[in-house]
Amino acid sequence: MKLLIKGGRIINPADHTDVIGDILVENGKIIEIGQKIATDGTEVIDASGLVVAPGLIDMHVHLREPGLEAKEDIASGTRAAAAGGFTTVACMPNTKPAVDNSILVSGIIQRGQTEGVVNLKVIGALSKRLEGKELAEIGDMIQTGAVAISDDGGHLDNTRLLKTGLEYTGMFECPVITHSEDEGLAGEGFMHEGAVSAMLGVKGRPSVAEDIAVARDIMLAEYANAPIHIAHVSSKGAVEIIRQAKKRGVKVTAEATPHHLTLTDEELKTFNTAFKVNPPLRSSDHVEALIAGLKDGTIDAIATDHAPHAFEEKDVEFRYAPSGFAGLETALGAVLTGLYHTGKLTLMEIIEKMSYMPAKILGLESGTLKIGAQADITVFDPEYIWEVNCIKFYTRGKHSPFESRNFKGKALITIVNGSIIMQNGEVLK
Known part of the structure; x- marks a missing residue:
């Protein structure tokens, strides 16, 4: 089967290509x-006015299967990914x-092969039963x-275990992904400590x-000479610690989420549980530091930390609600609206952070558009205006801090292994 994507703006961060052209796909x-x-005998997608990018990759999602299928499962989670323009997701082990x-x-x-509709990668636990x-x-x-x-889902307090784990994973050049928050300081809190919380x-x-936690985790990785990835960075202090570690040659990478890049703790004045996340939404000075970190390469990737919960779990008083929300279907819209249309990041930078760099960090043969590569492709319209409606989500998680907001920018076609999986908001499998 042949598929021709015609006349789109091809943006490929792997070789810094940004041209108008065609892409021909055959047998995946x-x-x-x-x-x-030439188009004879070929299915044609008219991509005029649209951006054609390597398939988006989310390196931090919680698909909840096995055991927590009331929140999400592989079938619903990968369909949500396809709806959001993602061709690959990596699921956490909690x-x-x-x-x-x-x-x-x-x-x-x-x-993932039988129930999923996008490429599913697995992240294993560092400690047995995540007990540390x-x-x-x-x-x-x-x-x-x-x-x-x-061991994402909480901070690993056992310093000796993390040191040993890094020494072991370093032999495989496999990254350890850390949730870096000192629970002794943060464990009893519900939001960012600052003027709004007061x-x-x-x-x-x-x-x-x-x-403190980021500094410790990086020091251990530096000592072990092993790769470490700092998940969902949210503080300006952590950004600077990572920046300085990179200058020293430490094998550290980092990610930030769309919500930490576009929202602040001011949103929590409503006590809407959709805004309760971990780490918490912080004040605007931290958000500005995160964006600066993206610009200068301190922060390598944008990842959703997609963490859906059953409706009744979030429909409680703020302090009792679990942290997290469904982020796969809003990520691209949030980033384009909050970072591209405000002039803070270019399309090349956004695609690099949401495709090429996640692939590089995880050692995947994707995140690029080149002859011979697997045809994982996202086609999006950066000018498409739409309203977020959680009820229409494919994910089982129906809470979002972006509910009822108008976004500018949306994935229109998701192609996985040469097959159209999503078109105009409808998942086809």
Whole structure:
């Protein structure tokens, strides 16, 4: 089967290409990139006025399967990914049971092949049962297909265990992904500690809790000479610590989320539980530091931290609600609206952070448009205006801090392995 994407603006950060042209796909591979490619006997997508990018990659999602399918499962989560323009997602191991052995890694990979509609990658646990006491079967999981190792869902307080884990994963050049917050400082808080929390009388999570944890985790990675990835960075102190570590040659990468890049703690004056996330939304000075970190390469990737919950779990008083919300279907719109249309990032920079760099960090052969590459492609309209409506989401999580907001920019076509999976907002599989 042949598919021709014709007349689109091809943006490929891998080689800094930004041209108007055509892409011809056959048998799941890109076979030609050029001008005015012949169309006989070929399905044609008219991409005039649209951006054609390497498929978006989300390296931090919670698909909840196994054990927490009331919140999300592989079928619903990967359809939400396709609806948002993502062709690959990597799922976190904080499920029930936790993904801490090769059998579970293998099982999720197989479920992704049978139930999923986008490429599904697996992140294995660092410690058994995520208890932070004993290393999980790291080597077996990596050899089975795990692309990273993490105890995300909480901060690993056991310094010795993290040191040992980094020494072990370093032999595979496999990144450890850390949720870096000192729970001794932050554990009893519900939002960013600052002027807004003081005004509301809500106990806060101080930004220094993140700074301390990031510094510790980077120091251990530097000592072990092992790759480490700092998840969902939210504080200006952490940005500077990562910046200085990179200058020293530490193997550290980092991500920020669309919500931490576009929202502040001012939103919590409504006590809407959709705004409750971990780490928390912070004040505008932290947001500005995150954007500066994206611009100068300190922060390598944009990841959603897609964390859906059942409706009744979030429909409670603010302090009792779990942290997190569904982010796959709003990510591109939030980033284009908040960062591109405000002149803070270019399209090239956004696609690099949402495709090329996540692939590079996880060691994936994707995130690029080149002849011979797997045809994972996202076509989006940066000018498309639409309103967020959680009820229409494919994800089971129906809470979003962006509910009822108008976004400018939306994925219109998601192509996975040469097949159109989503078109004009409708997932076709």
